[in-house]
Amino acid sequence: MPSYFEIRPTTDFAKEALFTILDNTYELSDVRALDLFAGSGSLSFELAARGCRNVTTVEKEGKYAAWIRKTAEALSFKQIKVFQADAFNFLQRSKTKYDIIIADPPYTLEEIPTIPDHVFSNNLLSDIGILVVEHSGKTIFNSHPYFKEVRAYGSVHFSFFELPQVEKEGSSEV
Numbered sequence: 158m159p160s161y162f163e164i165r166p167t168t169d170f171a172k173e174a175l176f177t178i179l180d181n182t183y184e185l186s187d188v189r190a191l192d193l194f195a196g197s198g199s200l201s202f203e204l205a206a207r208g209c210r211n212v213t214t215v216e217k218e219g220k221y222a223a224w225i226r227k228t229a230e231a232l233s234f235k236q237i238k239v240f241q242a243d244a245f246n247f248l249q250r251s252k253t254k255y256d257i258i259i260a261d262p263p264y265t266l267e268e269i270p271t272i273p274d275h276v277f278s279n280n281l282l283s284d285i286g287i288l289v290v291e292h293s294g295k296t297i298f299n300s301h302p303y304f305k306e307v308r309a310y311g312s313v314h315f316s317f318f319e320l321p322q323v324e325k326e327g328s329s330e331v
Contacts, residue, residue: 168310174308179257182287191258192204193259194216195239198228198229200259202232216240217241218241245271248275249279251281258276258281258286258287258289260276264295269296273303273318277303282318290318294312298318305319
């Protein structure tokens, strides 16, 4: 990773725990994934390395987005599509439904509690989908209507969100 990166990458321990959960829940080759606040792109690269064929990566900082593009190309990860954009603006504009959405914002970002609202109000999660928001222990999502659970790995917390079963069952296509 270049020395100019000023990011807090997800720890290897936490990343491995997250991907154990995802691997046990999904066949990653069959899902459409979205990596918000991508930073170094490590979560996008992990998704691609584990067989995910469709990874959308969103990073606001131009030098980080360029590095992710260059690295994806060097690794022949053609399934990674990088967008240099503000994550919240991207969520407002996107019309694509994703099976896995991972948001790894800076822990100091004041809008962290609004991420699930942006995802669900824009109907971006598929019927089988899961939203994972990485955050510090200071952020609590327990009262969010689509909150499922939180898992802590040291100082890294992952909150999981999904559509309620009633909505999942009622939205099947004919």
